[in-house]
Amino acid sequence: MIGLVIVSHSAKLAEGVQELAAQMAGEQVGISQAGGLSDDGETLGTDAFKILSAIEEVWCEDGVLLLMDLGSSVMSAEMALEMLPEQQRQNCLLSNAPLVEGAIVAALHASLGEPLQAVNKVAEAALSTPKLANAG
């Protein structure tokens, strides 16, 4: 079963998304978060080392999917991956999915035991799925 990492500029947002995702996944899926810049989480921003710790917290052979808000979240997540040993990095994937919808979908599908690429595919499909049925 894959693990999930939630990355956001805001510690509160990261915690909230983690909470939502955990409710969709149940107990089995490891979900960690890296939100905010400073240790106390009061400063907005992203920190590659925090993301690295979050990856290590949930890392498993089945893989880890990283869900990010945007901008420097993506760059810091890339840097965190570069700091991982090659063998662990191979099993990590940055998702193009929107953070909230992607985390909800990924958590549910991860809990169904789906592999990393499949979970990412359904999470990224949220990009093209309008929340209002008659929109888009």
Next chain:
Amino acid sequence: MSNNTHSPLLDDHPAIPESPAQQHKSAVVTVTDPRGLHLRSGRDVVRTASLFQARITAANLSRNSNAVDLKSIIQLMQLQARQGHDLQLAANGPDADAAIEALCSLF
């Protein structure tokens, strides 16, 4: 999209009147939850639907919506199903009957 690749041996079996791959089943359910079909109840629907091979769809008759894939939480939420809305569930596949039976108990 169909993955009904059942053993051809089944077709030769006289005790089975119809190939299981041919099952089609549909039902209309009414949403009873005062909060409608929300994320958590949707999660349980998707979990149950995912246990079956059948392709399963749902349309919100009360909103005249298109049918969506019941194995997708993001599509299920598109139904915007409120209390009292009627949903048409439809399943196609070898275990369609059992799938609809299991899903109907969730609404």
